[in-house]
Amino acid sequence: MYLLLYQVLLFISIVSGKRDIEAEKKPSFWKDNAKKELEAALDAQRLNTNVAKNVIIFLGDGMGISTVTAGRILKGQLRGESGEETKLTMETLPHAALSKTYSANAQVSDSAATATAFLCGVKSNWYTLGVNAATVYDNCESTKGNGVESVLVDSYKAGKSAGVVTTTRIQHATPGATYAHAPNREWYGDADLTEEAKQNGCKDIALQFYEASDMITVALGGGRKYMQPENTTDYEYPKMSNSRKDGKDLIQMWKNKMTSSGFEPKFVWNKKEFDDVDVESTDRLLGLFEPSDMHYDAERSKDGEGEPSIAEMTSKAIQMLQKNDKGYFLLVEGGRIDHGHHSGNAYLSLHDVVAFDNAIAEALRMTSQEDTMIIVTADHSHVFTIGGKSIRGNNIFGLQPDVSNPVNALDNKPYTTLIYANGPGFHGEYFVNAMGYNEPIIKNGSSREDLTNVNTTAPDYLQQSAIPLDSETHGGEDVAIFASGPMAHLFHGVHEQSYIAYVMRYASCVGPDQGHCMKEDDIGRIEYLGSSISVSTANSTLRIQFIFLIILSVVIFILLLLLIRNSLNSKRKANYKESGKAPDVPLSTRP
Known part of the structure; x- marks a missing residue:
């Protein structure tokens, strides 16, 4: 209900067009505006404690608070508004908090260490991926026994489907943290491995994706060149060679693997193929739309073969994943927000923020807050200011x-x-x-x-x-967390970034902490006398047993008293008989 109210307010702000300058001069304008926000805030106090059947985490790479603000203004100005009064879709989510982005050994972190934090729940060292802080950067040997699993893996083990969407390459830091373990985030393909890595048996991230692909129902992004041999050329750019040195065609291997597992797979690399995907007849979907990262959204139209937008990829991923009645986990990364900032180009970065926000709106449209937790956050900020x-x-x-x-x-x-x-x-x-x-x-x-x-x-x-x-460079200040759906109120203050992973696990009942699952909705059940019953039924049964035991104890106590009385009477009769005297009147018949 609270999210719906926020969405209504957002819709009103959109259809109203440009701001009413004259109305803003009157105190009543701001009073009415605050009243609407207060009503929505009060409604948000009705906590949603359902189990999250589905979890979607939207990660705006490098999307610090100044970037959110500037993106908000740009989105409004693209609609013909002044911009400052605009609300991004992410800002309509009813719960918000801050995330501390430092890593185990860095005050200002990178995307690999931060992704390991919010996806795996462990803070690691700079530039290391899916491993704990005992791992040394660029040292393969140090990773042994130090890998950490992500929420995606936990979700898969719980029977849920899983997906990854990114505008970067699927082997990049954020998506890579869902399935890979590496002491160097830039080991995208086998050509990037060091001699020490090869000697000690470390695998490149693209190969790890292939090996983990059983868990991933849908993966959409860039990164084709890391998946095919260097003696082959790219589908879209025939003058560009692919980069694998081991001769493996991981795309074809993926198709074979999915088919042998009984699935109907589909690989796509351009917009037309993407649009033509029949979701109902496709069990596994892999889309790689560029040799490396996808285009910035502002430049997407320049791609001759075409690329889907992040909103379109999000929509397709949800359609694929929601076929599983047990639910799903989905990571959606607006990764090129970060790249625009690194290039010093706010235009490219902020237009990607707007595209990213459109994807969030699409996810909200396709899901229900009753069973779907949606989180929007960033891995880190940038040294980007509005002044x-x-x-x-x-x-x-x-x-x-x-x-x-x-x-x-x-x-x-x-x-x-x-x-x-x-x-x-x-x-x-x-x-x-x-x-x-x-x-x-x-x-x-x-x-x-x-x-x-x-x-x-x-x-x-x-x-x-x-x-x-x-x-x-990146910025080191805290970043925002916006959330809606089941257990979203657990984001409420300033948190360690690693806390995010634990909230996702807790809300969706995956991983070791199953406390939230123990409720009458049959997600949490108890084995009792050979039968599976709900917790409330078990409680009622115990109450009945307790009452029965009390009654039984009282009955036994009365019977014992009667036995004792009868025993005493029998002894008196025997004594009188031996002495030749008449017995007294039984105790129970005396006046």
């Missing part, structure tokens, strides 16, 4: 305080609302280095670029940064 003195409704990518009338800083040059603390946009000039990063050009004695005649709203513009780096 200046911008007026209401100013273009989020524009100069401040007003695009049409910018105000200069002390160096007599204008600046934008959005700025990075570090990154490639240092002086405004950069080149693409051998690693594919935007490396800033540093000139001795050069000063900040004059933005007077620069189009800062262009898709390829890089926001200025205070420190020159070829890749902007």
